[in-house]
Amino acid sequence: MLPTALCRCDSAGQLLDANPALLAMLGFASAGELLGKHLGALYADARQWFELADHLRSAVPFNGLIVEWMRKDGSATEIRVSGRAVSDGGKERTFELFAEDVTERAPSSSNSGSRRKWRPSEDLRAALPTTSIIC
Helix, strand or coil: CCCCEEEEEECCCEEEEECHHHHHHHCCCCHHHCCCCEHHHHECCHHHHHHHHHHHHHCCCEEEEEEEEECCCCCEEEEEEEEEEEECCCCCEEEEEEEEECCCCCCCCCCCCCCCCCCCCCCHHHHCCCCCCCC
16 A cells, blocks of 8 residues: 655645655655645646635535646646645644545546546535545
C-alpha cells in the first residue's frame, strides 16, 4: 500500500504543509519547493481548482473528487482528492487534503475514450459522500 499523500492549506489556498508522500507524488525534492505556493497552481485546468475551492468554502467534508494536477516536471497526473476543514480553536480555518494518484489505475486513452474525464457538474456535490476519510 502506498503512503497517504496529505497537505494542508489556508482559506486562500496557500499550501502550509505537505508530507513526503505528496512531495514524491508530484516530483518535488523538498517541502520548500512547494510550500507557500497556491494550491490552484497545481491544477492543469483552473476550473478544477474552482470546484475544489467551492468545497473548501462550504467547509463540508468531501471525498473522491477526480482532478488533474501537474507534477514539477510538467507532466499531468490524475488525482483523487478528499478533504475537510479543520480549526485550531482560533478564527483561522485551514483545510486538510488527502490525495491519491489514480493515473495508473485509469484506463488508457486508447480505449476508445473510456477514460473518465473531469467535467464541471452542478450535481457533483450531491454525488459525493458527506463523510471524510481523513482522521
